[in-house]
Structures are given as C-alpha cells and as structure tokens.
Amino acid sequence: MRQRHNRLTVVKELIKSNRIDNQDALLDMLKTEGFTVTQATLSRDLKMLKVGKISDGWSGYYYALPDNDLISESEKSYIQDVRRGILSIEFSGNFGVIKTRPGHANSVGIALDVLALPEILGTLAGDDTIFVILREGMNKEDLQESFKTRIPEIEE
C-alpha cells in the first residue's frame, strides 16, 4: 500500500493527456502503469481529484480535470512566487502563519489570493509574515492537501 498519492498523480496525468471514457478504461491504463486497484478505489480517487465528466461536443463523454487543475502560464508564475518566498507555515485553530523570506510576504500573499485555494478565506501580508484565515469548516490538513496538489513541489 502507501501508494495512493503516487497513484493520484498518475491518474491525473492520464486524464490530462488521454481521452478516457469510463473507469474500466482508466483501470486498464493504471494497471499498465503498475497500479492494480479495483473500480471502487478508482471511483474514490476520481472524486478526490474532483474529476468531471464532460461532453466531447459530439456524441460522447470523457473525464476532465477541474478547471483549476489546468495550470495557466500566469498561474505557474504565481506558483513560482510562492515557492520562492515561502519558508514555513504553522497553524493555531483557524489561523495560519506563513513565514517568508524578508520582503516576500506580499508577493506570496498575492499569489495565494490569485490561486484562490478553497480553504483560504483571506490573507494579510506584512514584510516576512502572512496571516491566513481558513474558511469555516476547513483545517490545516485540508490546506496542506490543497498545497500538495496546487503547488506540488512543496511536499511538507
């Protein structure tokens, strides 16, 4: 076990670069990638990745990543801003404190705003510190999960 995270990455990649009509097909592709799981697990994976099923504009349907998983060029540069500036993040209840390199708080804060992570209600940036207010019902783990997928290189 202990392969869920890797598998999710592969699933995402497969969906991004192939036209996949149903879970059985995806299951086969996953197997050739070395992940043998059941349809039940895959169904859960897709839900976790928020994968949708949309029309091809003709006569069929295929899986598609949610809009915000398709990284635009501008988004990439914001992700770079975050990576470049961020040093640590700690939580206290519904608040988080991000430490950044001196002078980077602003650019990281703006980037976080633009990235619009669903867990973040708002940010307030000083010089090397950002206050993050989590949305009602969200917690540290939710945000970390979101970080992992949206800003992949920062893996705890």
Place this chain on the structure above:
Amino acid sequence: MRQRHNRLTVVKELIKSNRIDNQDALLDMLKTEGFTVTQATLSRDLKMLKVGKISDGWSGYYYALPDNDLISESEKSYIQDVRRGILSIEFSGNFGVIKTRPGHANSVGIALDVLALPEILGTLAGDDTIFVILREGMNKEDLQESFKTRIPEIEE
C-alpha cells in the same frame, strides 16, 4: 409528444439556475414544469444538450452546461443593462435608432459595444436615443437574429 424542443429549453434553464445532482431530481423539477417523461428520455436530453457533471469543489457533483453555453458574469450584467434601458429599435437603411428610457442611452450603448455584435459597426448615444450604424452587408434582420441569441429575453 412533439414537446421535445420545449422540454430541452426548460431542462437547460433548470440546469443553468439550479444545482442538480442527479436525473431523478431533474425529473421531479421537470414534472412540476409540466413535462412528465422517463429517466431514459431525460438521459437522452442531457446527452443532446451536452450537459456535463462536474465537481462542486467540495464533496459532490452537479450538472453543468458546456462552456460555450455559459454566459460570463460580466456579460450578463451588460445584457441586463440593455434589457433595462431599451424601448424600441427602428431602421432606415443602414442606420438604426434605438429609443431608451431617459438617461439610459449611454449604458445601453456601452453594453452594445461590449457585447460586440458583429452586425454593429458603431453606436452614438445621446440621452434617450442611440444611433446604430450597421456594418456593410448587414441588415435589420441580421441584427434582430443576433439580438435573439445574445439577449434572449428581447424576442422581437
């Protein structure tokens, strides 16, 4: 029978303005709208409308119209401007004269510019009157057709 077209319109409208999780729910809504059909028919309707099922970003899924059926929010507000202000439109050759409620000519004119209807070359707005110059080769009927699709509530 002979109600498919109307039904499709209603289905589309329902999907646009409600969060609908599955076909049974939609079936109920359709019934209250006066269309009693089976799930099989509805399934076909959805395919025909190219409706997709996408994540709400949290834990569920709902039906959504394809992108090109969705009017952007900003566009909506311009459409509202037109609806709110416009009173009549008449033509003389390549010119049109739109009458608006007093003071509304400007907002309607700006909205028409933003909507960028292909038939319109330019507009000139006073207080309650707008001059519209049609593009070479375009006529009254072309513009009316465009109005119908882009500003649906104004049906001649």
Place this chain on the structure above:
DNA sequence: GTATAAAACGTATAAATATCCAATTATATA
C-alpha cells in the same frame, strides 16, 4: 514495544445513467 485511532482498500451491492428494442407519431416522397 502495545493499544488505539485513522486511513486505505476490496467485496458486494446499491444507485445512477445509458442503451436496446419495440411501439407510436411525425415527415417526406411517390
């Protein structure tokens, strides 16, 4: 270490959706 809790997963099954087939109604054509 052990105990306990949480996460991940498979099996079986339920729920949701799509389609095959036959019947009916509309539309085109001779």
Place this chain on the structure above:
DNA sequence: TATATAATTGGATATTTATACGTTTTATAC
C-alpha cells in the same frame, strides 16, 4: 392518399459509478 423513412418515447435491461461494511494497513499515543 399511401408508403417509406425518420424521430421520439417508454419499458426493460445493461452499463457505469458510488458506497456500506468489514478487513488490513499505517499512523499516533502511551
């Protein structure tokens, strides 16, 4: 008008997807 063809639909069923539940694994606390 009669006939052929296409469109629309429902019932039954197949296919696809989601989930309840139990088990095993992994993480956490002691």
